Amino acid sequence: MSTENKRIREEKRTKAQQIIRRIGLWCFAFLLFWVISYGANNRLEVSEYTYETNQLAYSFDGFRIVHLSDLHNKIFARNNGVLLEQVKALRPDIIVLTGDFIDASNHTDIDAALLFMQQIPKIAPTYYVTGNHEYMIDRNKLEDFLKKTESAGVHVMKNESVQISSKTGQTFTLIGMDDNSLQANLLGTLAEESEDDFQVLLAHEPQYLSDCYAPSGVDLVFSGHAHGGQFRIPFTHQGLYAPDQGVLPKLTEGIAREQDTTMYISRGLGNSGFPLRLFNHPEIVCVTLKTVTGS
Ligand SMILES: [Fe+2]
Missing domain, CATH: 1.20.5 (Single alpha-helices involved in coiled-coils or other helix-helix interfaces)
Incomplete structure (x- = not known):
């Protein structure tokens, strides 16, 4: 060669x-x-917080609120068995669900959402408010889903308040706002009518903290909707985009405070039309109330 x-x-x-x-x-x-x-x-991540207050009776010391949001018809193995087990392991006194448990984009599965709603109240009393996605499905199908969810033992809260009791009978007020009514003036009225000093609000969308939630004087808010900003910049808590907040949104996870109101924002559990989150694990939030003596 x-x-x-x-x-x-x-x-x-x-x-x-x-x-x-x-x-x-x-x-x-x-x-x-x-x-x-x-x-x-x-991979589910649990975020635990302690909320200190002198507004609650001592009997609420150690009271645990588990907060889930934005499941979007995602299933965490075996009919959400993995998710349910993790919630149970947190020994909640109540469970609060802040909307978007049905996805209205490209993987709507009302039966899967209903199966979850039938399981979750077996762990602890469960309170649920709708998100924007529930209102994007057919109205008759939504009404049927909400009716069956209530029959399963979940308290579906449509602009109403209930009293949550401790083991010795002291109470605080839990207010649940329907996603369609977040901007209406109903919250102020519900908060004013409350018999308790301490008020907790369930509201799907966090961006109304300054304009609606804090001015109403509620103490605590549980919210979701922003999915942690979907893609997060590694080693930061900064998401890239959230609906209704745009790019580099501020209210996507963790704690936000305004006046005397503290808001816990869940990063949520599932995804909507865009099927991927990055550096942003699905989240279970657990808040333990700690009562302190007033000054
Ligand atoms: Fe959502």
Whole structure:
């Protein structure tokens, strides 16, 4: 074989090796992305908080509120068995659900949402307000779902308040706002009518904290809707986008405070039309009330 032929063959071999290496790198990158995104979308994270107050009777000391939001018809293995087990392990006194348990985009499954609603009140008394997605499905189907959810033992709260009792009979007020009514002036009226000093609000959308929730004087708010900003910048708590807040949204997770109101925002559990969250695990929130003596 001539030297020229040898050189050509060598060049071809080098090129083939480069192509194989590039394909290998792409496959590795894809696999890594898949592993990270699978973890980000399926590994449940529990965020525990303690809320101190001198407004509650001592009998509420240690009272645990588990907060779930934005399931969007996601199923965490075996009919949500994994999710239900983790909620049960937190030993909640009550469970609050802040909307979007049905997804109205491309994976609507009302039966799956109903199955969840039939299981969750077996763990603890459960209180549920709708999100924007529930109102995007057919109105008759929604009414039927809400009726069956109530029959299963979940308190569906449509602009109403209930009193939550401790073991010794002291109470606080839980207000549940329908997603369609968040901006209406109903919250102020419900809060004013409350017989208790301490008031907790369930409201799907967090962006009304300054304009509606804090001015009404409620003490605590549980909210969701923002999905943690969907894609989060690694090692920060900054999400990239949230509905109704746009890019680099502020109210997507954790605690926000305004006047005397503290709001807990869940990053939610599932996804809507866009099927992926990144660096943003599905979240179960658990708030333990701690009573302190007033000054
Ligand atoms: Fe949502």
